[in-house]
Amino acid sequence: MSKPERQLHLGLFLFSTGYHPAGWRLPEARVDGAFDPKFLHRVAQKLEEAKFDFFFLGDALASSADMQHQFPSQMVRLEPFTMIANIAAVTEKIGLIVTANTTYAEPYHIARLTASLDYLSGGRTAWNVVTGADTRAALNFSREKHWDNAKRYDYADEFVKIVKELWDSWEDDAFVRDKATGVLVDESKVHAIRHVGDHFSVKGPLNVARPPQGQLPLLSAGTSERSQELGAQFSNAVFTGQILIEPAKEFYAGIKSKLAKYGRNPSELSILPGLVPLVGKTEEEARAKYRELSELLVTDFNLAPLSGRIGIDLTGLPLDGLLPDLSLSTHPGDEARQLVGLAQKASGHDDITIRELFHYFAATARGHLLIVGNPEQIADQMEEWFVEEAADGFNICPPYMPGGLDLFVDLIVPVLQQRGLFRTEYEGSTFREHFGLARPDNQFAKKGALQGS
Numbered sequence: 039m040s041k042p043e044r045q046l047h048l049g050l051f052l053f054s055t056g057y058h059p060a061g062w063r064l065p066e067a068r069v070d071g072a073f074d075p076k077f078l079h080r081v082a083q084k085l086e087e088a089k090f091d092f093f094f095l096g097d098a099l100a101s102s103a104d105m106q107h108q109f110p111s112q113m114v115r116l117e118p119f120t121m122i123a124n125i126a127a128v129t130e131k132i133g134l135i136v137t138a139n140t141t142y143a144e145p146y147h148i149a150r151l152t153a154s155l156d157y158l159s160g161g162r163t164a165w166n167v168v169t170g171a172d173t174r175a176a177l178n179f180s181r182e183k184h185w186d187n188a189k190r191y192d193y194a195d196e197f198v199k200i201v202k203e204l205w206d207s208w209e210d211d212a213f214v215r216d217k218a219t220g221v222l223v224d225e226s227k228v229h230a231i232r233h234v235g236d237h238f239s240v241k242g243p244l245n246v247a248r249p250p251q252g253q254l255p256l257l258s259a260g261t262s263e264r265s266q267e268l269g270a271q272f273s274n275a276v277f278t279g280q281i282l283i284e285p286a287k288e289f290y291a292g293i294k295s296k297l298a299k300y301g302r303n304p305s306e307l308s309i310l311p312g313l314v315p316l317v318g319k320t321e322e323e324a325r326a327k328y329r330e331l332s333e334l335l336v337t338d339f340n341l342a343p344l345s346g347r348i349g350i351d352l353t354g355l356p357l358d359g360l361l362p363d364l365s366l367s368t369h370p371g372d373e374a375r376q377l378v379g380l381a382q383k384a385s386g387h388d389d390i391t392i393r394e395l396f397h398y399f400a401a402t403a404r405g406h407l408l409i410v411g412n413p414e415q416i417a418d419q420m421e422e423w424f425v426e427e428a429a430d431g432f433n434i435c436p437p438y439m440p441g442g443l444d445l446f447v448d449l450i451v452p453v454l455q456q457r458g459l460f461r462t463e464y465e466g467s468t469f470r471e472h473f474g475l476a477r478p479d480n481q482f483a484k485k486g487a488l489q490g491s
């Protein structure tokens with residue numbers, strides 16, 4: 039079978055105890071994997087066997103013990119740069135995504151760390167640019183409060199431009215290394231960037247040679263207009279949380295349409311929504327696991343956020359009663375019906391109770407689509423989102439670990455491969471190659487060549 043032009047990109051968004059808040063409570067789940075290098079190696083190697091595009095580590099700069107019932111995986115975890123350096127040593131092909139927050143960092147540090155990781159991984163590193171989802175970080179970095187969106191993105195825009203220049207500050211052929219003449223470096227090919235801007239002054243050059251990929255791929259994940267603009271200008275992939283296909287298609291088309299004004303082609307940027315696959319060999323097996331997880335949730339059943347979500351006040355109603363008439367929703371169109379439809383599908387019946395609706399949305403607190411089903415059913419939905427241009431691939435968030443990942447790899451990946459939707463072998467060895475991205479010319483060499491011509 040000839041290879042279709044477009045294929046899915048798949049990555050793992052690591053939640054070490056699983057994406058489901060109660061995932062760690064399953065008898066078979068690993069509770070302490072986040073701090074066990076062997077567990078993390080096994081996860082990365084499993085992804086590589088399945089020919090995944092990447093292993094993605096998110097990050098936050100604050101924590102508290104009260105995150106335990108909603109976000110247990112994000113409460114404590116290893117620092118991403120150190121962890122990726124370790125994972126790089128036990129893998130060969132899988133792309134590695136490190137998250138670094140521009141609001142609390144210096145561009146020279148980040149350029150240096152990312153370029154170093156690109157060497158250690160043989161060109162497999164990419165940088166997820168975030169401006170910070172956790173406002174509490176300010177208090178850990180000698181500031182009184184987290185900056186507003188405009189200031190964070192003004193800072194991030196300048197930050198990213200500097201990092202990109204620093205990566206190019208040594209031309210690829212700057213190193214002559216001529217033992218006979220004693221010339222180690224051609225100094226005309228080393229560039230001080232001399233950046234002086236609103237937030238930074240950075241002279242350069244970087245003290246790491248140009249990274250193997252030339253420019254590391256960039257990823258971003260914000261939802262605000264400014265973040266989408268940053269993604270359109272710089273990113274090679276945008277992560278997003280989408281649970282309904284129509285808004286996902288709008289988001290997809292919206293970002294892709296912004297690329298032209300930056301002189302970029304839509305194929306240079308992939309849109310990757312999160313996906314929580316709760317798969318079983320049969321639909322009934324998957325549903326049984328979903329019910330088991332739902333019953334393990336530790337919650338006070340606060341119905342206020344859920345009420346806001348569907349536009350109907352549920353507070354004070356009995357948990358085991360049926361949902362009120364959805365036409366009462368204050369939301370436009372049939373949004374409430376579609377949201378409730380997701381919970382009905384997951385539960386396997388239409389007459390769901392308020393408790394069952396709560397279970398579904400508690401399981402997706404981070405905003406990603408949870409699908410319960412057999413391998414074909416889940417592959418069908420992935421294919422639909424891909425073909426309909428709601429997604430170029432998915433950031434897979436297994437509901438529990440490591441079993442949820444193993445089942446995805448063992449049951450769903452083969453179905454996607456049989457359908458020609460996903461690779462059966464790696465064609466390249468770098469992050470760029472997995473995404474079909476060319477290695478960019480050095481901006482200083484290019485300028486020099488233009489001047490020379």
Ligand SMILES: Cc1cc2nc3c(=O)[nH]c(=O)nc-3n(C[C@H](O)[C@H](O)[C@H](O)COP(=O)(O)O)c2cc1C
Nearest residue numbers: 096097168169170171259260261262265277278279
């Ligand atoms: C799939 C996904 C993953 C994200 N991962 C992180 C993360 O690891 N760290 C973080 O600070 N923000 C993360 N975010 C949040 C955004 O990247 C962004 O920094 C934040 O939402 C603030 O920007 P905004 O106002 O543009 O949304 C993530 C968002 C999504 C959709």
